[in-house]
Amino acid sequence: xxxxxxxxxxxxxxxxxxxxxxxxxxxxxxxxxxxxxxxxxxxxxxxxxxxxxxxxxxxxxxxxxxxxxxxxxxxxxxxxxxxxxxxxxxxxxxxxxxxxxxxxxxxxxxxxxxxxxxxxxxxxxxxxxxxxxxxxxxxxxxxxxxxxxxxxxxxxxxxxxxxxxxxxxxxxxxxxxxxxxxxxxxxxxxxxxxxxxxxxxxxxxxxxxxxxxxxxxxxxxxxxxxxxxxxxxxxxxxxxxxxxxxxxxxxxxxxxxxxxxxxxxxxxxxxxxxxxxxxxxxxxxxxxxxxxxxxxxxxxxxxxxxxxxxxxxxxxx
Amino acid sequence: xxxxxxxxxxxxxxxxxxxxxxxxxxxxxxxxxxxxxxxxxxxxxxxxxxxxxxxxxxxxxxxxxxxxxxxxxxxxxxxxxxxxxxxxxxxxxxxxxxxxxxxxxxxxxxxxxxxxxxxxxxxxxxxxxxxxxxxxxxxxxxxxxxxxxxxxxxxxxxxxxxxxxxxxxxxxxxxxxxxxxxxxxxxxxxxxxxxxxxxxxxxxxxxxxxxxxxxxxxxxxxxxxxxxxxxxxxxxxxxxxxxxxxxxxxxxxxxxxxxxxxxxxxxxxxxxxxxxxxxxxxxxxxxxxxxxxxxxxxxxxxxxxxxxxxxxxxxxxxxxxxxxxxxxxxxxxxxxxxxxxxxxxxxxxxxxxxxxxxxxxxxxxxxxxxxxxxxxxxxxxxxxxxxxxxxxxxxxxxxxxxxxxxxxxxxxxxxxxxxxxxxxxxxxxxxxxxxxxxxxxxxxxxxxxxxxxxxxxxxxxx
Numbered sequence: 001x002x003x004x005x006x007x008x009x010x011x012x013x014x015x016x017x018x019x020x021x022x023x024x025x026x027x028x029x030x031x032x033x034x035x036x037x038x039x040x041x042x043x044x045x046x047x048x049x050x051x052x053x054x055x056x057x058x059x060x061x062x063x064x065x066x067x068x069x070x071x072x073x074x075x076x077x078x079x080x081x082x083x084x085x086x087x088x089x090x091x092x093x094x095x096x097x098x099x100x101x102x103x104x105x106x107x108x109x110x111x112x113x114x115x116x117x118x119x120x121x122x123x124x125x126x127x128x129x130x131x132x133x134x135x136x137x138x139x140x141x142x143x144x145x146x147x148x149x150x151x152x153x154x155x156x157x158x159x160x161x162x163x164x165x166x167x168x169x170x171x172x173x174x175x176x177x178x179x180x181x182x183x184x185x186x187x188x189x190x191x192x193x194x195x196x197x198x199x200x201x202x203x204x205x206x207x208x209x210x211x212x213x214x215x216x217x218x219x220x221x222x223x224x225x226x227x228x229x230x231x232x233x234x235x236x237x238x239x240x241x242x243x244x245x246x247x248x249x250x251x252x253x254x255x256x257x258x259x260x261x262x263x264x265x266x267x268x269x270x271x272x273x274x275x276x277x278x279x280x281x282x283x284x285x286x287x288x289x290x291x292x293x294x295x296x297x298x299x300x301x302x303x304x305x306x307x308x309x310x311x312x313x314x315x316x317x
Numbered sequence: 318x319x320x321x322x323x324x325x326x327x328x329x330x331x332x333x334x335x336x337x338x339x340x341x342x343x344x345x346x347x348x349x350x351x352x353x354x355x356x357x358x359x360x361x362x363x364x365x366x367x368x369x370x371x372x373x374x375x376x377x378x379x380x381x382x383x384x385x386x387x388x389x390x391x392x393x394x395x396x397x398x399x400x401x402x403x404x405x406x407x408x409x410x411x412x413x414x415x416x417x418x419x420x421x422x423x424x425x426x427x428x429x430x431x432x433x434x435x436x437x438x439x440x441x442x443x444x445x446x447x448x449x450x451x452x453x454x455x456x457x458x459x460x461x462x463x464x465x466x467x468x469x470x471x472x473x474x475x476x477x478x479x480x481x482x483x484x485x486x487x488x489x490x491x492x493x494x495x496x497x498x499x500x501x502x503x504x505x506x507x508x509x510x511x512x513x514x515x516x517x518x519x520x521x522x523x524x525x526x527x528x529x530x531x532x533x534x535x536x537x538x539x540x541x542x543x544x545x546x547x548x549x550x551x552x553x554x555x556x557x558x559x560x561x562x563x564x565x566x567x568x569x570x571x572x573x574x575x576x577x578x579x580x581x582x583x584x585x586x587x588x589x590x591x592x593x594x595x596x597x598x599x600x601x602x603x604x605x606x607x608x609x610x611x612x613x614x615x616x617x618x619x620x621x622x623x624x625x626x627x628x629x630x631x632x633x634x635x636x637x638x639x640x641x642x643x644x645x646x647x648x649x650x651x652x653x654x655x656x657x658x659x660x661x662x663x664x665x666x667x668x669x670x671x672x673x674x675x676x677x678x679x680x681x682x683x684x685x686x687x688x689x690x691x692x693x694x695x696x697x698x699x700x701x702x703x704x705x706x707x708x709x710x711x712x713x714x715x716x717x718x719x720x721x722x723x724x725x726x727x728x729x730x731x732x733x734x735x736x737x738x739x740x741x742x743x744x745x746x747x748x749x750x751x752x753x754x755x756x757x758x759x760x761x762x763x764x765x766x767x768x769x770x771x772x773x774x775x776x777x778x779x
C-alpha cells in the first residue's frame with residue numbers, strides 16, 4: 001500500500017499535482033465565477049465540458065476537418081455560446097418563476113441538462129471513445145521527473161487565462177460591474193448595471209474556461225461521453241474551498257492545492273482512497289469554519305437567505 | 318420524481334408551471350438511459366425495437382445478411398425440428414452496460430445477441446424476445462431494479478455482464494431461479510458457485526495467469542518479480558480476487574513484489590499510481606483494467622518511462638483509441654480467451670464473423686462473440702428441455718437442462734469442419750475448458766504468442 005517515500009517519487013507526484021491542479025483550478029475559476037455572480041448552481045458544467053471536446057473533435061476530424069487549432073478554438077467558442085443559451089433560455093426563466101427557490105429550481109434543471117446532455121452526446125456521437133489527436137505528444141523530463149509537453153502547455157494556458165480574468169475583474173469597467181453584481185444584483189441594477197447582461201457574460205467566460213480545460217483533457221486522454229462527470233465534482237470542490245467571491249488567482253491555486261493533496265495522499269494511501277482524502281479535507285474545512293463561528297454565507301454569498309422579492313433581476317428579459 | 322411533482326402540485330399556479338418545467342428536465346434525465354438503451358440495441362439494420370420505461374425490447378436482430386445463415390446454423394448444430402421450438406415465443410432478459418463508461422460493452426454485446434436471435438429464428442428455433450435493461454456500467458441499484466422487473470415479468474432467463482452487475486443481482490437471481498449466463502465478466506472469483514448463475518468466459522486476470530507466467534518465464538528466465546494494478550470493484554470482491562491472484566503468482570514460481578494497487582473504474586488519469594509503480598517496479602506488471610482504461614494506462618506508462626513489461630487482459634477498439642497510438646507504436650500484450658475475428662477457426666465462427674460483418678460493417682470483437690455464443694447456448698438449453706417435455710418458461714428447468722451436459726456450443730475452438738465447444742464446471746459454474754492465450758497487438762495486427770487453457774493446460778507456443 002505504501003510507496004517508498006523517496007525524493008524522486010515526491011518530486012514526480014508534486015509535478016503531477018501542479019499539472020492536474022492547473023486543470024482543476026481553471027475549471028474551478030469558471031464554476032466559481034458563474035456560481036458567485038449569478039447564484040446558478042450550474043451542474044450542467046459537465047455537459048458543456050464534454051460538448052467542447054466533442055465539438056473540437058468533430059470540427060477537426062469529421063465534417064469540415066478544419067486545422068487543429070482553429071477547430072479547437074471554434075469548438076470552445078461554440079460551447080461558450082451554448083452556456084449563454086442555457087442561462088438565457090432555461091435558467092433565467094426558471095429563476096424568474098421560482099422566485100425565492102431559484103437556487104433549487106436551477107440546480108434541478110442543471111442536473112437534468114447535465115444528464116440528458118451527456119446522453120444526447122452519446123446518441124449523436126456514439127458511445128465509443130474517440131481519439132482526439134493534435135500536435136505530437138512529447139515526453140519531457142527534469143532530472144527523474146517526467147511529464148508531457150501537453151502538461152506544460154495546459155498549465156501555462158490555464159495560468160494565462162486566470163491572470164487575464166483577474167486583470168479584467170480588477171481593471172476594467174466590465175470587471176467592476178461583475179463584482180458589483182456579485183455583491184448585490186438588485187443594487188447593481190439600480191445603479192444602471194444590466195445584471196442580466198452580466199449574467200450572460202459570466203456564463204460566456206465560465207463556459208469558455210470550461211471548454212479550454214476540456215480541450216486539454218481530450219488532448220491528453222480521450223474524448224468520451226462521460227468525461228465531464230469527475231471534473232465537475234472537482235470544480236465544485238475547488239470553488240467551494242476557495243470561496244466563490246474570491247479572486248480567480250486564489251481559486252486557481254486552490255485547485256493546485258487540491259490536486260497536490262490528491263497526489264501526495266498516494267504516498268500513504270492506496271490510490272483508490274486519494275480522492276476520498278480530498279473530500280475528507282473539504283469536510284474538515286467546513287467543520288473548522290463552523291468551529292470558528294464563521295457563517296458559510298460569508299464564504300458563499302448565494303447561500304444567504306433569499307430576499308422577500310425575487311432575487312434574480314429581470315430587467316431586459 | 319412523480320411523488321415530488323404530486324407534492325408540489327398542491328401549491329400555486331406559477332410554481333406548478335415552474336416545477337413542471339423542472340420535472341421535464343428530470344424526466345429527460347431519467348429517460349436518457351432508456352433512450353440510449355434503445356439506441357444501443359437498434360444499431361444499423363435492426364428492427365422491431367421499442368422502448369418502454371427503463372427497457373427496450375427487440376423481437377428481431379440485425380439486417381438480413383447475405384446467404385441463408387439459418388439453414389447453415391441448423392445443419393452445423395444438427396437441429397432436430399421436433400425440439401427446436403419453432404413458433405414459440407421465448408422471453409429473455411439482457412442486463413448490460415448500455416450507458417456509462419462501459420457503454421461500449423453494451424453496444425457490442427447487444428449486437429451479438431440480436432444477430433443470434435435472428436439466426437436462431439431462421440434456423441427453425443424459437444422467437445427469442447429480448448428485453449434489455451441498463452445496469453449503467455456497474456450501478457448496483459440499476460441492477461437490482463432490473464432483476465426486480467425481470468422477476469415481475471416472469472422472464473425465466475437472462476444474459477448478464479459485469480458479473481451480474483458486480484454481485485448485486487446474484488441473490489435475487491438465485492432466489493427467483495432466473496437462469497443466467499454471463500459472457501461479459503464470467504463468474505469472476507467472487508461470483509462462483511452461485512445458483513442459476515453461469516460464467517461462460519475465462520475469468521480475468523485469474524484464469525490466464527498460469528499460462529501467462531509460463532510464457533513469461535520461458536522468454537524471461539529469472540525475471541520473477543510481479544506486481545498488479547487492477548480495478549477497484551469493492552469489497553469483499555477485491556479481497557477474494559486478490560487471494561486467488563497471489564496464490565497463482567506463488568504457484569507459478571513468481572514473486573509478488575508487494576505492488577497491488579486498485580484504481581477507480583473508468584478513471585483515465587493514472588498519474589497518482591505510476592510514481593508508485595516506478596518506486597517499486599516489478600519485472601512483469603499485470604494490469605487488470607478494462608474498456609478504455611488499458612489504453613490510457615499504456616499511453617501514460619510510456620510517457621512515465623515504465624520499464625516493466627505491461628500485460629493486460631483485454632483488447633478492444635476503445636483501448637486502441639485511448640492509447641493515442643501507443644498500442645500501435647510500442648505494442649500491447651494481453652492474455653485471455655481472445656476471439657480472433659481475422660482468423661475464425663470453426664464453421665460456426667466463420668458464419669458468425671461473416672454475418673456480423675455483413676450486418677454491422679465491421680468485424681466482431683470478443684464480447685459480440687460471447688453474447689452470440691450465449692444466445693446459442695440458451696437455445697441449446699431450450700432444445701434439451703423441450704426434448705424432455707420440460708417447461709421452458711421455468712428457469713429451474715433450464716438450469717437442469719444445462720447440467721445434463723456442461724459441454725455446450727461455442728464460437729471458440731473446433732476446427733475447419735467441427736463446431737467448437739466450451740465446458741463449464743459443475744461446482745464453480747465457471748468455464749473448465751476454454752481456449753485462451755497470450756497475444757500482442759502492434760501496428761494494427763494481433764499476433765499470437767502462446768496458446769493454453771485454464772491452469773496452462775495444453776500450453777504451446779504460437
